[in-house]
C-alpha cells in the first residue's frame with residue numbers, strides 16, 4: 326500500500342532572516358512561527374500522515390521550507406540545487422533522510438538549479454516552473470531524471486511569483502487551480518479553475534476530499550467547500566511573510582510502498 330509519510334523540518338531560530346523576493350519584508354514572530362508549524366504538523370498527523378522530521382538546520386533561515394530541497398517521483402528522490410545560494414546547505418540532511426527511507430537518490434548538478442516549489446505533479450505529468458530559482462539546465466536535468474520513469478515534463482514560464490506553486494496547484498481530480506494575476510501562462514493548463522485569492526491557489530491534498538489550506542484564503546475555501554471538498558485550514562501567517570505557503574512546509578512521499 327502506498328505510504329502516507331511526509332517530511333517536515335522544524336523552523337530555524339534564524340527564520341526571520343529568510344529570503345524575501347517579491348514582497349516587502351515584514352517582522353516575523355519566531356515564537357508564533359513555531360506554534361503555527363506545530364499546528365501544521367498536527368493537521369498532517371490528524372489526517373493520517375506519518376511525519377518525519379528532517380534534522381533541523383539552525384543556520385539556514387529558510388530550512389523550514391523543506392519542499393524546495395527534494396522532488397519525489399515514484400520512489401526516486403531528486404535532491405535539488407536551490408537557485409538561492411543561501412539555501413544550498415539545506416539539502417544534505419534531506420538526502421540522508423530520504424535515503425534512510427529507502428528512496429533511490431538522484432541529484433541536480435551545477436550548472437542546474439531547481440527548487441521543489443517549482444514542481445507540480447499531477448499523475449505522471451510533471452509541470453516545472455522556469456523562473457527565478459529554476460534554470461533551463463535544472464529543467465533539462467529534471468526531464469532526464471523523470472522521463473525514463475514514465476513522467477511527461479511540461480515547462481512553464483514563471484516571472485511574477487517565487488515558484489510555480491506560489492500561484493498554481495491542483496485539486497484531487499487533477500483540475501489545476503491558480504490565481505491568474507500571478508500566472509504567466511494559464512492557457513498551458515487544460516482543465517483550469519481560477520481562484521479569487523493568491524493563497525487560495527495553494528492546496529495540500531490530505532486524502533479523499535480534504536484540502537489543507539491557509540487561513541488567508543477564506544473565499545477560496547468557501548468555493549472549494551461548495552464544490553464538495555473539505556478545507557482543513559491552518560494559519561501560517563509567519564511563513565507567508567517569507568513567501569512560504571502550505572505546500573512548501575512538507576514533502577509528501579506518496580510513491581513509497583511501506
Ligand SMILES: NC(=O)NCCC[C@H](N)C(=O)O
Nearest residue numbers: 343344390442567568569573
Ligand atoms: N516552495 C515554496 O513556496 N518555498 C518558499 C520559500 C520561501 C523562502 N523565503 C525563499 O525565498 O526561498
